[in-house]
Amino acid sequence: MDQADHPQNPGRRAVLRASAASGMLFAVGPAPAQGAAGPSSASNATPAAVPLRPLTLRINGAEHAVQLDVRTTLLDALRNQLGLTGTKKGCDHGQCGACTVLVNGRRINACLTLAVMHDGDAITTIEGLADGDTLHPLQSAFIARDAFQCGYCTPGQICSAVGMLAEVRAGWPSHASRDVAARAFALDEAEIRERMSGNLCRCAAYPNIVAAIRDAADGGQA
Structure with missing residues (x-):
């Protein structure tokens, strides 16, 4: 045995051999378990339908009955569902203020709040x-x-x-x-x-x- 490869003093060649062996282990990876679902079964899964929630949005003095995905922001509800495009989508992260509206007289960023949180609130946009x-x-x-x-x-x-x-x-x-x-x-x-x-x-x-x-x-x- 080379003195450089002594167990108490591993040399460069020993380190390279150990690295190569561990690399092969991770490249091969563990064998799949018997009976595990393959990629085809995952791709055939049917996604669950997103439930819609009915709510009433009071906007500029008028009531609008809508059904929305609970994840819909107030900004997207105003623009996409109700056609009130005066409220602008800028950064969509609450940093620019382009989407500011009034809710019960208080100014808020419409992109940072969910529409379902304002069922029955008095909302005023630029159109109102x-x-x-x-x-x-x-x-x-x-x-x-x-x-x-x-x-x-x-x-x-x-x-x-x-x-x-x-x-x-x-x-x-x-x-x-x-x-x-x-x-x-x-x-x-x-x-x-x-x-x-x-x-x-x-x-x-x-x-x-x-x-x-x-x-x-x-x-x-x-």
Whole structure:
């Protein structure tokens, strides 16, 4: 026996032989058990039908009776089942805010919630903000300030701004508030930018968006 291959001092050749042997073992793998189901039986299995759940969605003052897969997000229900495509699908991960809607007056990301969780809730989308031909004050302000470019994020921006102004009126502080214990807050640019930080504009129309929200807030109608 070579001194380099002594059991107490394995050399390079011994290590290579052991590695080759173990590699062959894993390559061959264990023999299949007798009676085990083969690939053909698995491919012939019939998938179970996904049960649909009936629910009523109250959207923009109208009730919609639908039957949905319980895994359907509110965003997909609005767009695919009800044709309310004003609510946009952006990142689909709750990071851009393009899908923002109002549920019982609170702004939420429709892509992060399941439709079945909102059976009977009051849901408002961008289509429900105007009163007939009369635009919501925030919609008018966005047009007057040219607060959009491509417009894809605009429905979410406006719905989020509606919810945000309601939070200000309710006395909710933000990270930009100087006194979080106060019940009234001056809606300056820093407050608006912080409170609207969950809504992204890839065209970077932020200065005009902030100006539009300030206009609507100063008018006291939004």
